[in-house]
Amino acid sequence: MKPFPILKLISGVAMLALILPACRLAAQNPDSAAISKLLEQVKSHAALADNDASTLESYTRSTLHPRTHAVQLNQIRMHINNLIEDGNEMSSLRPSGSPWQQEAIDRISPLLSEMATHLTATINHFNENKSATQMQPYRNLVVANQTLIHKAHEIIADFVDYAEAKDKASGLERQLELPATASAEP
Numbered sequence: 001m002k003p004f005p006i007l008k009l010i011s012g013v014a015m016l017a018l019i020l021p022a023c024r025l026a027a028q029n030p031d032s033a034a035i036s037k038l039l040e041q042v043k044s045h046a047a048l049a050d051n052d053a054s055t056l057e058s059y060t061r062s063t064l065h066p067r068t069h070a071v072q073l074n075q076i077r078m079h080i081n082n083l084i085e086d087g088n089e090m091s092s093l094r095p096s097g098s099p100w101q102q103e104a105i106d107r108i109s110p111l112l113s114e115m116a117t118h119l120t121a122t123i124n125h126f127n128e129n130k131s132a133t134q135m136q137p138y139r140n141l142v143v144a145n146q147t148l149i150h151k152a153h154e155i156i157a158d159f160v161d162y163a164e165a166k167d168k169a170s171g172l173e174r175q176l177e178l179p180a181t182a183s184a185e186p
Helices: 003-027 033-059 066-096 099-128 137-178
Strands: none
Touching: 003 099, 003 137, 033 099, 033 137, 066 099, 099 137
């Protein structure tokens, strides 16, 4: 066996190992403007739901009329429904998104589903026990609901912040890029 063909084979495999990841990166989708816009909307709805959930949680420490709780639960439900609608639209656009957008959708979708499920349980409990808004089971549901919505809002906001930072970094890269002739050195 000649050592030269083995050397060629090893160098060929090494070149492939270097080229394939670069090809895969080039084949990835760029950021989708539609997904970025929907992500902003999801963040806005999540912020509203977070605020309303915090307000409802504060109601559990007072003697407000159950009707006040019902109004607040309805507000949260409206925001969660808007979140789910935008989340479903984002999911339908997932194949056209960049890798980080696809990851955002993959992480946000289950959160939206979990928020809807938990809110439904809270509303059902409230409807069956309207006069028990000061009781611990209702308080526990409301606090857990508020915690879940707050954490989801933080995660969504982090993805939006990432998108903004990424866009800013890309703009700076273009602004600071050196001419092609200056980079070729003897």
